[in-house]
Amino acid sequence: MGKVAFVFPGQGSQTVGMGKESAEQNETVQSYFNRADERLGTALSKVIFEGPQEELTLTTNAQPALLTTSSAFLARLLEEGINPDYTAGHSLGEYSALVASGAVSFEDAVYAVRKRGEFMEEAVPAGEGTMAAILGMDRDVLQAITESVTNEGNSVQLANLNSPGQIVISGTAKGVEIASGRAKEEGAKRAIPLQVSGPFHSELMKPAANKFLGVLDEITINNASSPVIANVTAAPVTEAEEIKRLLVEQLYSPVLWEDTVKKLLELGVDTFVEVGPGKVLSGLIKKVNRRVNTFSVQDEASLSETIAKLKAMKEDA
Structure with missing residues (x-):
């Protein structure tokens, strides 16, 4: 078995009810939804579990909602001793990757992406x-x-x-x-x-990026314990200062996802675990190289299946 990468979906993968079944069955998962509500001072979990979809889809809700759901499933994988060699995330998903690599705490990340969503919404008037x-x-x-x-x-x-x-x-x-x-x-x-709701990852997001720098100054960013492949460069990053600089640039720069997948393949990754709702990234990865193993963890069934298969692959290696 080669190296393992955890990859995290971005905005657009959110669905009402994501993580609900797991939260009802598992205290670790439930704790993430509670911690998000507490840090943001709102009942985000209610919007995630009950909707309506229009409210969940608002950038300011979708971003912390996806981060919370992905982080909860991540915690379950880590509890089972399944650790990534590398992490990466698509746009918003990069924050989940930073949580996975220990560069940012979950609480700081959920606060940062809520603010990121607000600034992205404000940067350009609706419809423009x-x-x-x-x-x-x-x-x-x-x-x-x-x-x-x-x-x-x-x-x-x-x-x-x-x-x-x-x-x-x-x-x-x-x-x-x-x-x-x-x-x-x-x-x-x-x-x-x-x-x-806006022209994300374009020059028009520069005003949001300038404001967002202030938020990143408020939170703690550590050196990453495992390399994160950054959206902006499609290269591994571990240094706190570089992580911070790239998160600001990420708002108005292209997400180099195809290049990120190629870089991970080059680094010896043959197993990709998509952590969070949907299978968008698994599909994109297969378009780059259809021979790699892809797993998607988005509910109790897929979680159990992925854990079992990864453990078996480890034993066979």
Whole structure:
């Protein structure tokens, strides 16, 4: 058995009721939802367990909700002696990865991502910015399109480089619309507008990044005990100061997810455990390399199955 990476999903993977069954059956899991409520001073767990979906989907709720759910399942894996060699997370998921690697405490992380969500919501008035997924286009061609549209006065950038042929662009509503049209003219298979509340990971998020630096000054960031592959660089990071700098840059920089997966493969990872709701990252990982092992931990059944299989793989190794 090669090395193991824990990967953590980002915004969009949230569903009403996530973690509820596990919280009812397990005190460790329940304790995370309690700790989140306490640190934020609100009944976040009620929104997670009961909804409504519209309320859970608000950036300010979705971010701490996903972090809490992922951290609770992470705690169960660690209790079973299953530890990652590396961690990584998609955008918001990077904070769960930092909790997993001991760089940030759960309480500090849940507070930081609530603030991050608030600042992201405030950065651009509703309706002025958006995102779209461009399918079946080379990143260099799309990069050239977004640069020319931006130079013409309608800001748009590459936001998520998810897997071969799946790239999300982000910017002003006009910029995204023009770039989507040009991408299709130049051979993209599809351009799909995303239901998001803002132009995340674009230059328009710089005001949020400036405010967010103040939040990161309030919390404690330690050196990571296991390397985290950063979204901004797709390279391992362990130093506290570098972690902090990259978290600020992450708000307005592209998420290099495909490159992150390739870096983990290069480092000898052959087993990826997606910790938290959904299987989005497992799907993206398989598009990069379909031979690797992927596991998804999102409820009691998948948790038990993953623990059993990982322990068996360890014994066989």
